[in-house]
Amino acid sequence: MQYQTAVELLGRVPRTPFTVKTFCPDGSPQVLLANPVFIEDGIWKPFPTFLWLVCPRLKTQVADLEQHGKIKEFSQKLDSDDEFREKFLHGQSEISLLRLEMAEKIYPGELPEHIKEILSETTIAGSRDFRGVKCLHSHLAQELAFHNNPIGEAVLNSVKKCSKTDNCGEYCTTRSSQ
Numbered sequence: 001m002q003y004q005t006a007v008e009l010l011g012r013v014p015r016t017p018f019t020v021k022t023f024c025p026d027g028s029p030q031v032l033l034a035n036p037v038f039i040e041d042g043i044w045k046p047f048p049t050f051l052w053l054v055c056p057r058l059k060t061q062v063a064d065l066e067q068h069g070k071i072k073e074f075s076q077k078l079d080s081d082d083e084f085r086e087k088f089l090h091g092q093s094e095i096s097l098l099r100l101e102m103a104e105k106i107y108p109g110e111l112p113e114h115i116k117e118i119l120s121e122t123t124i125a126g127s128r129d130f131r132g133v134k135c136l137h138s139h140l141a142q143e144l145a146f147h148n149n150p151i152g153e154a155v156l157n158s159v160k161k162c163s164k165t166d167n168c169g170e171y172c173t174t175r176s177s178q
């Protein structure tokens with residue numbers, strides 16, 4: 001991906017290298033996968049929210065859901081629905097493992113203990129509370145990338161999915177040039 005595009009997609013200069021994990025049907029980036037840890041000015045920085053939803057169509061729709069109280073609704077579901085919670089926690093432990101593996105691969109034998117701890121004890125939304133929902137964008141990003149997040153799955157079922165004719169990339173360029 002061109003650097004310019006990355007800045008456009010994120011709205012800022014990326015602090016850590018990333019790749020495009022999934023694409024929208026029109027071929028534009030949908031979810032980015034960043035390195036889960038990086039070093040800035042000699043200091044280790046954990047980056048547990050390493051999946052970023054960048055499709056502007058999905059982002060807008062998810063923001064609407066958040067405004068309509070969906071975060072609270074999912075938090076309550078995590079408390080009251082055992083099966084849903086089990087599935088959610090299972091997906092989060094898969095993500096922890098994957099993040100740690102990625103980080104170990106990038107910095108073999110170098111990861112400080114406190115970084116390992118953060119990467120293994122934080123949800124995809126960057127919460128240390130495993131029943132904390134915090135942000136629906138990250139849950140949807142995880143579902144799109146790894147198909148193991150029931151909150152993301154429910155979000156995906158309540159938004160209008162991207163199609164080939166939607167031209168998500170074009171939508172992005174139009175919006176960011178405004």
Ligand SMILES: [Zn+2]
Nearest residue numbers: 024055162168
């Ligand atoms: Zn899209």
